Amino acid sequence: MSYGPPVYDPTGSGPGWTPYNTTYLQAPLDWWEPGQNAWQLTAGTLVALQSIPGLVVLYAGWMKHKWSINSAFMAFYAFASVLICWVLWAYRMGFGSQMLPFVGYPNIAVDINYQLSQSTLPAAGLAQNFPHATMVYFQFVFAAITVVLIAGSYLGRMNFAAWMIFVPLWITFSYSIGAFSIWGGGFLYQMGVIDYSGGYVIHLSSGTAGFVGAWWIGPRLDIDRIDAKPSNITLMLVGAGILWTGWNGFNGGDPYSASPDAGVAVLNTNICTAMSLITWVTMDQIFFKRPSVIGAIQGMITGLVAITPAAGVVAGWGAILLGIGSGTVPWITMNVFGRTEAMRKVDDTLEVFHTHFVGAIVGGFGTGLWATAEGCSAFGITNPGGAIAGNGKQVWLQIVGALFIIGWNVVWTSLIMIFIKYVCRVPLRMSDEQLEVGDYAIHGEEPYTFAHYNRSLLPGGGHNQHHNKSGEYHEAGDSEKGSNSNPSEILHGKDPHERGQEIGAPAGMQDPRMEIKED
Numbered sequence: 001m002s003y004g005p006p007v008y009d010p011t012g013s014g015p016g017w018t019p020y021n022t023t024y025l026q027a028p029l030d031w032w033e034p035g036q037n038a039w040q041l042t043a044g045t046l047v048a049l050q051s052i053p054g055l056v057v058l059y060a061g062w063m064k065h066k067w068s069i070n071s072a073f074m075a076f077y078a079f080a081s082v083l084i085c086w087v088l089w090a091y092r093m094g095f096g097s098q099m100l101p102f103v104g105y106p107n108i109a110v111d112i113n114y115q116l117s118q119s120t121l122p123a124a125g126l127a128q129n130f131p132h133a134t135m136v137y138f139q140f141v142f143a144a145i146t147v148v149l150i151a152g153s154y155l156g157r158m159n160f161a162a163w164m165i166f167v168p169l170w171i172t173f174s175y176s177i178g179a180f181s182i183w184g185g186g187f188l189y190q191m192g193v194i195d196y197s198g199g200y201v202i203h204l205s206s207g208t209a210g211f212v213g214a215w216w217i218g219p220r221l222d223i224d225r226i227d228a229k230p231s232n233i234t235l236m237l238v239g240a241g242i243l244w245t246g247w248n249g250f251n252g253g254d255p256y257s258a259s260p261d262a263g264v265a266v267l268n269t270n271i272c273t274a275m276s277l278i279t280w281v282t283m284d285q286i287f288f289k290r291p292s293v294i295g296a297i298q299g300m301i302t303g304l305v306a307i308t309p310a311a312g313v314v315a316g317w318g319a320i321l322l323g324i325g326s327g328t329v330p331w332i333t334m335n336v337f338g339r340t341e342a343m344r345k346v347d348d349t350l351e352v353f354h355t356h357f358v359g360a361i362v363g364g365f366g367t368g369l370w371a372t373a374e375g376c377s378a379f380g381i382t383n384p385g386g387a388i389a390g391n392g393k394q395v396w397l398q399i400v401g402a403l404f405i406i407g408w409n410v411v412w413t414s415l416i417m418i419f420i421k422y423v424c425r426v427p428l429r430m431s432d433e434q435l436e437v438g439d440y441a442i443h444g445e446e447p448y449t450f451a452h453y454n455r456s457l458l459p460g461g462g463h464n465q466h467h468n469k470s471g472e473y474h475e476a477g478d479s480e481k482g483s484n485s486n487p488s489e490i491l492h493g494k495d496p497h498e499r500g501q502e503i504g505a506p507a508g509m510q511d512p513r514m515e516i517k518e519d
Helices: 036-062 064-094 113-118 132-154 160-182 187-193 199-218 221-227 231-252 260-288 294-306 316-335 352-370 373-379 392-424 432-435 440-445
Strands: 018-020 023-025 098-100 117-123 124-131 465-467 473-475
Touching: 023 132, 036 064, 036 124, 064 132, 064 160, 064 440, 113 132, 117 132, 124 132, 124 392, 132 160, 132 199, 132 352, 160 187, 160 199, 160 392, 187 392, 199 294, 199 352, 199 392, 231 260, 231 294, 260 294, 260 316, 294 316, 294 352, 316 352, 316 473, 352 392, 432 440
Parallel strands: none
Antiparallel strands: 018 023, 117 124, 465 473
């Protein structure tokens, strides 16, 4: 297919010319629909906001304060790294012309003629009423958030240099394969697997890669696993709110038009998420006798994940059923199965396995059960619905799709980790010394710059001052100055006279986090 740019006439005097933003496009441009383009760009921007700042601030608040910067920056960096890979080769692997049944030919998406031409998915035989540039950006934000979600399993110990290598390799050898196979016209697309907006391509793959990668990297320090209370739950709610509302673009943009089915997808997304959150909080109330805010956020996430493969093909009652499933099944795996000795051997920092892997299985299986013929038709696919519509075969197709995504990610995530560790000779895990310190050891920066956390800003570097229970700083007496074994040590983020007293730390355990000797 050849791509030619629109012809411009600065005078606007030619016959059939239509005014457009101070220039004039040659008529007819019969594929061009400004409203569809506007919605697609809006939906893509909503998804981008889910990563930056949504997951950035969610991770910063969820992790203990000594890991706030590193956790947020892993997400921030991944967003930028994925974009460059995407436009140079990965987009065309996922949505271009078929090279193999599971991947397209790698090619650039930065040629101006290509960017201005009509968006097409050649292997799927589809075209959209907006340019390739819009489609490239829209699909990029999905690729980016997938890697950001994987980071949730690795937080608190992955070597940042290893992360910099991991991101482009995983996008190339894992994400693009899943995207082409299910969305781009590959073999699972041809078989009829339904994944409306990424339950498999995004969430099942990130849950699998997160869990497998966490095994390869190894665990956090014991003290960080015992004392893992969030640094800012209020900030978590801000990030969670951005994630929830941004999902309107996540699912509402996947019909590739501002269609009636886009409205169905948006409404069902919110129904399922609300039901899942309520169910999760109810489970917490019944079994733990208290409603947990962190639990509510987990329930919100599992609801968003479960509705994603089904959003526009199920009815509202199907969204409610999926919400009940996503509020109970992942809750059980997290709070029962997740506490077993076998599961504890893998340090999945933010429980991505339960929220995304298990949530995606619930959603994918539920899609096979409750997809409606009317919803499939409105979405533009030929599937005659799911089991509820008399098409029990759809359940088995969903299982086949899930098994492929799981198997591919187990193998390729492992191969990538092996390559980084043994070929590149880059450690996957930070050293114990770095892990004891956290952000300051990795980035030379701390998350909070007011005096309580950054004692170097105090007169005299903060060595001879401490604060009382009212938060006031004063000079320490001679006996206090001698109370530390090494008076030149600075404990960042904690009163040195209150070590080991954080909630969850065993009595008498010294907090080893931030003792940095002066040069």
